[in-house]
Amino acid sequence: MSAVTIRAARPEDAGTVLELTRALARFIKAEDWFLATLADVERDCFGEAPRYEAWLAEVKGASAGLATLFPTYSTFKAKPCLFVDSLYVDETARGYGVGKVLMRHICQLAVERGCVRVDLNVLNWNPARSFYTGLGMQETGELGMTITGPAMRSLAGLD
Known part of the structure; x- marks a missing residue:
């Protein structure tokens, strides 16, 4: 496999961003939760106020x-x-250092931006945990928690 290159996604890459994110959802068995559309990616990654x-x-x-x-x-x-929300390597490219090159780039961005750390969440069953620890990342001992949907609306006093 030839050298891996990293580049910032451009507006014309919105479809690729969407499909790779959907592939990650499939990999982590969360496709039922996947709601993103092309319009969402265009607005939230490439729009006037990127999120x-x-x-x-x-x-x-x-x-x-x-x-x-x-x-x-x-x-x-x-x-x-910096918080890494999604990190995905296509199945055909695994084992060739693509993930490490991506993480190296993210850490370079963090240093350039004066960040004190890079965070991400990984599912406890995901074999990528060993990849991350092999890079020097540490499990914090903290348990990631989330609130969504009806429970979030109820706590907000909206239901």
């Missing part, structure tokens, strides 16, 4: 992987952070 940024990994000019991220902040450290 996240996307980076594409390519091998021989073909899409091989995707990272989506957005800025966060550590009030304890009083410094910015």
